[in-house]
Amino acid sequence: MDNIEKIATLGTLLSKKYxxxxxxxxxxxxxxxxxxxxxxxxxxxxxxxxxxxxxxILGLTAKSEVIxxxxxxxxxxLLKEKLRLDFRVDDLFEDEHLxxxxxxxxxxxxxxxxxxHFTVGRNGNYFSTxxxxxxxxRQRKQKKINLTNAQGVFLFHLPFPDALPLSVxxxxxxxxxxxxxxxxxxxxxxxxxxxxxxxxxx
Numbered sequence: 001m002d003n004i005e006k007i008a009t010l011g012t013l014l015s016k017k018y019x020x021x022x023x024x025x026x027x028x029x030x031x032x033x034x035x036x037x038x039x040x041x042x043x044x045x046x047x048x049x050x051x052x053x054x055x056x057i058l059g060l061t062a063k064s065e066v067i068x069x070x071x072x073x074x075x076x077x078l079l080k081e082k083l084r085l086d087f088r089v090d091d092l093f094e095d096e097h098l099x100x101x102x103x104x105x106x107x108x109x110x111x112x113x114x115x116x117h118f119t120v121g122r123n124g125n126y127f128s129t130x131x132x133x134x135x136x137x138r139q140r141k142q143k144k145i146n147l148t149n150a151q152g153v154f155l156f157h158l159p160f161p162d163a164l165p166l167s168v169x170x171x172x173x174x175x176x177x178x179x180x181x182x183x184x185x186x187x188x189x190x191x192x193x194x195x196x197x198x199x200x201x202x
Contacts, residue, residue, distance in 0.1 A: 031077035107165035126152035150181035
């Protein structure tokens, strides 16, 4: 389980209205069973069991098997009182192939017969929205995307289908879009390549 999963799991755990009470029992008692905790707080034993098992997964508690009257059960004891987790926004999409985004070795232009529509902004030198058709037959749908200013200006300078393709950097320079806007430019280009609005050529 990575940090993002741990943070999400811990957040879900702490959102339970009985979380404080269960953690208090873990703090007060040397060890405690799910049945003891459930009877103490008036909760369903399965609810407590799932909660305690999750604390084990997070590394907050340890569980040990005890056999009483030939019937095994588990007792839970607090292992540590602090769980340090680091959150980076990049962790949310590190599994996505960011290296597949348009780069300097790829040139792009508008796809011929892309079945898309660009809406020109008020002052006429940028696009405000783009609409593309997805699916086939009765499954056809229109997807409309609102563009940021940088994306709109960039796409306004996108080469036409019959024109020579240009690199992302060349179009950014032509459109006078700052390098700080490149991540959002690459994001919209990835989407538009998937929608077959833009053609990328190696």
